[in-house]
Amino acid sequence: TNRTFTMLKPDAVEKGHIGAILEQINASGFRIVAMKLTQMTKNDAETFYAVHKERPFFGELVEFMTRGPIVAAILEKENAVEDFRTLIGATNPEEAAEGTIRKKYASSVGENAVHGSDSDENAEIESSFHFAGREMF
Ligand code: GTP
Ligand code: MG
Numbered sequence: 020t021n022r023t024f025t026m027l028k029p030d031a032v033e034k035g036h037i038g039a040i041l042e043q044i045n046a047s048g049f050r051i052v053a054m055k056l057t058q059m060t061k062n063d064a065e066t067f068y069a070v071h072k073e074r075p076f077f078g079e080l081v082e083f084m085t086r087g088p089i090v091a092a093i094l095e096k097e098n099a100v101e102d103f104r105t106l107i108g109a110t111n112p113e114e115a116a117e118g119t120i121r122k123k124y125a126s127s128v129g130e131n132a133v134h135g136s137d138s139d140e141n142a143e144i145e146s147s148f149h150f151a152g153r154e155m156f
Pocket of ligand 1: 071076079080109110128129130131133134135136137
């Protein structure tokens with residue numbers, strides 16, 4: 020068993036998709052270990068996505084991720100990181116497999132509804148970025 024970190028991004032929250040996405044996450048065998056509605060500041064988003072700071076879309080990404088609240092959550096399941104990335108689908112919803120969360124709820128490569136950690140190490144870093152120890156169960 021291990022853990023991954025996710026965010027339901029501002030586009031998904033704005034469109035009222037929190038319930039449907041959490042339903043699919045639960046139905047796919049993930050247990051919610053921590054969860055909250057929160058809004059990232061510009062500084063938070065620049066820190067969280069620091070690995071992308073040289074990319075041409077960095078400014079757009081920070082603008083998007085800070086424009087409204089997100090749902091941040093930690094999820095537990097065997098093989099959590101890889102299985103969650105399979106569940107959400109490709110970064111670009113046009114390339115995402117049928118039935119994946121991004122295929123169903125994302126509108127573009129930028130506004131793609133959901134985040135999933137890309138390694139166990141990053142899952143740990145991202146979880147501690149958003150949650151204190153007493154908020155994880
Ligand atoms: P995350 O789970 O959110 O990390 O997505 P990912 O791992 O599938 O993609 P990646 O880490 O490469 O990119 C992080 C985020 O930057 C993406 O989810 C998008 O929101 C955004 N992004 C990536 N490529 C583009 C792009 O070409 N244009 C724009 N506007 N945003 C992009
Ligand atoms: Mg990524």
